[in-house]
Amino acid sequence: MGDKALFAAIEEQLPVFFQSWWLDIVCEQAWDVVMENGASGVTVVWPYSYVRKAGMLLLRNPPLTPYLGPLRITRQSCTGEELSSLYKRLPHSAFRQWSCMPGISYEEWFTAQGLSCKKKRTYLLDLQLSEDTLWNAIHPKRKNAIRKAQQDLSVDASFPELKTFIEWQSASFTAKGKPYPYSASLLQQLMQTGARKGCCCAYTARNVAGEIQGAIWLVQDKTTIYYLLSATPAQTHRGAVSLLLWEAILKAKEQGLSIFDFEGSMDDDIAHFFKRFGGKETSYEAFQKTDSLIWKLKQRIAG
Structure with a gap:
């Protein structure tokens, strides 16, 4: 064999x-x-x-x-x-x-x-901790952003049109002077196959008018969920992604997963954002x- x-x-x-x-x-x-x-x-x-x-x-x-x-x-x-x-x-x-x-x-x-x-x-969250412990580990300013977003937005387990998601992501790469690294066909295949296998999930935040304020996409295996992609429109709710991540953390905990991996970044601003969720910095x-x-x-x- x-x-x-x-x-x-x-x-x-x-x-x-x-x-x-x-x-x-x-x-x-x-x-x-x-x-x-x-x-x-x-x-x-x-x-x-x-x-x-x-x-x-x-x-x-x-x-x-x-x-x-x-x-x-x-x-x-x-x-x-x-x-x-x-x-x-x-x-x-x-x-x-x-x-x-x-x-x-x-x-x-x-x-x-x-x-x-x-x-x-990267930053790793231990999902075996209680929900209260996880919440209390989040930085106060991040918790305030989540609370405000909970008042203004709703979250559902859906994903926006891929073309729109890519346009939003591309804009963020362009703003940093970087080319967009992923093809639409690559993302579509991963998302469709991952969904069939139960190995990925997505969450979308909407305002009261039903307008999308942000979306995230994550993949998982038997023990760990990995935060891989997110996108927001140019004009968005400042707490949208924070709320989406908190919802994803809670859902992963409900599923019995052990680790939430923020799949960290060497970009200091992004790393700072992840760090405020209370995860353990891991090399x-x-x-x-x-x-x-x-x-x-x-x-x-x-x-």
């Missing part, structure tokens, strides 16, 4: 970003997986996405996939011996890049292989190495 067939048998134990249906959609060209077996079966997996650009093979996290890389199926870190066994079975590439799961550190091992390490941050590691002088030059030119 091939690695992908073995992988299919255990992948539901893994984070949603590691699962076949997700990788089939987000990977620009293709993906594969290397694994290690123990006495009880598969113990460690390393799914990876690969593309060919200008005749060079590149391994890197695909779009909308904040975490990938090596992982024990119990969601714990791999040993150095396991990492060595998996790493040598990856295809030779001009460029390789992974952002691994939060709370797991491979820095010492990967830097010994010549990869650079960049520490990123995750991004590793990178370029072996091709041509690809290094291309990266330098592209910035």
Whole structure:
């Protein structure tokens, strides 16, 4: 039996970003997986996405996939011996890049292989805490914004027209001088497939006139829900997204999920917004190495 067939048998134990249906959609060209077996079966997996650009093979996290890389199926870190066994079975590439799961550190091992390490941050909420404890951990100003939004807005488990959502998101990227990174077909496939599998949810806030003030989209697996996308119109209620996130936190808690992952940002303003929900700041590691002088030059030119 091939690695992908073995992988299919255990992948539901893994984070949603590691699962076949997700990788089939987000990977620009293709993906594969290397694994290690123990006495009880598969113990460690390393799914990876690969593309060919200008005749060079590149391994890197695909779009909308904040975490990938090596992982024990119990969601714990791999040993150095396991990492060595998996790493040598990856295809030779001009460029390789992974952002691994939060709370797991491979820095010492990967830097010994010549990869650079960049520490990123996210914020994790423990959904096993009581609702009162979660509420009390939110910054007073954020709680005030939620209370005001509760008075002015209603929330339902729906999603606006995708075209509208993308237009709003694109405007925020343009304001920061960045190109919009996602295609409509990518988002549509993820949302439709995720909905069929029960692996995603969306919430929309509306004012009394029924006008949409904001929407968020989240994905989940057996233990964790991840906040991935949000959008608001140019003129919106300032507490709309805060209210939507609070509603999503409560719904995830009702479902019995353990963790709410804000899928943090290196943007200080966004990180500050997330931090005020009281989550625990948690680092995750991004590793990178370029072996091709041509690809290094291309990266330098592209910035």
